[in-house]
Amino acid sequence: MRFGRHMPVVPAPKEALLRTREVGGDATQIFVTNPRGWRAPAPKPAEEAAFRALRAELGGWPVVVHAAYLINLASSNMEFAEKSIALLRATLDRAARFEAMSVVFHIGSHTGAGEEAGMARLIAGIDRALDGAAPGPMLLLENDVGGGGKLGGRFENIARALDALPRHAARLGVCLDTAHLWGGGYDIGAPEGARRTLDEADRVFGLARVPVWHLNDAQAGLGSHLDRHARLGEGRIPLEGLKALLRDPRLADAIFIMETALTTLGEARETGEAESETELDVRDAAKIDWAAERRRFDFARALAGVAAASEA
Numbered sequence: 001m002r003f004g005r006h007m008p009v010v011p012a013p014k015e016a017l018l019r020t021r022e023v024g025g026d027a028t029q030i031f032v033t034n035p036r037g038w039r040a041p042a043p044k045p046a047e048e049a050a051f052r053a054l055r056a057e058l059g060g061w062p063v064v065v066h067a068a069y070l071i072n073l074a075s076s077n078m079e080f081a082e083k084s085i086a087l088l089r090a091t092l093d094r095a096a097r098f099e100a101m102s103v104v105f106h107i108g109s110h111t112g113a114g115e116e117a118g119m120a121r122l123i124a125g126i127d128r129a130l131d132g133a134a135p136g137p138m139l140l141l142e143n144d145v146g147g148g149g150k151l152g153g154r155f156e157n158i159a160r161a162l163d164a165l166p167r168h169a170a171r172l173g174v175c176l177d178t179a180h181l182w183g184g185g186y187d188i189g190a191p192e193g194a195r196r197t198l199d200e201a202d203r204v205f206g207l208a209r210v211p212v213w214h215l216n217d218a219q220a221g222l223g224s225h226l227d228r229h230a231r232l233g234e235g236r237i238p239l240e241g242l243k244a245l246l247r248d249p250r251l252a253d254a255i256f257i258m259e260t261a262l263t264t265l266g267e268a269r270e271t272g273e274a275e276s277e278t279e280l281d282v283r284d285a286a287k288i289d290w291a292a293e294r295r296r297f298d299f300a301r302a303l304a305g306v307a308a309a310s311e312a
């Protein structure tokens, strides 16, 4: 079991690894393109080489890439869907240069065309993105809170997409976000509900296909269909449930990534005000309360009942 967090890639991508290690993590999630931009910036070979060298030095540090939020393969707008395929493929290529183990993307919304049409586009889009992509990182379908045409609120839709692409089976998997499960109505706030949710995921697509989890708390209620992350222990998911989930032996080999905003020094509200996954980038490391980040890793590990990552 590993714990990581999403880290900014400024001033250099390799800083993301160093900072994660400094605060006691042992896995890192990064963006490799602008999370809100359609165009992948030109690669910077020297930065990538430095990143790979450090990753090797750290014993093959696990790296997860989060794809841009704009991507919606299921969109009924053809131009939008085409741009999504191109950007996802570019993200996979870029992730390979960073030796990432996987690329996580949001499976998107049917934008009014209905679930059948949306699923068909999603499946065709994944197929095309993978066909043209460099070999390497796995592509992980992230669950969402459902509602408003979103396709990832139910395990069945995720399984349908996986099952439709046996040709890519070895390269496809799932990333489950705890805040999204909660928002989607899976009651992971109680031990019994957490176990039932894991049972269902195991039955529908198999927990072995979930190498990465997003470990976020939620500001909104169970089944609210709202995607508002909170820092672990500061949101509305009761900890007994999260504790049971983290301690389930079926998740012993998973990587848990925290995605809430980094704590800034002198932050007005000590309770995590991270509103979404879109507030993760930070330009000035001197403004970050790294000690608070370290406490969060300690808290996550204590919840899971595992010892801290060995100090280098």
Ligand SMILES: [Zn+2]
Binding pocket: 066, 104, 105, 106, 142, 277
């Ligand atoms: Zn996400």
Ligand SMILES: [Zn+2]
Binding pocket: 177, 179, 180, 227, 228, 229, 276, 277
């Ligand atoms: Zn989210």
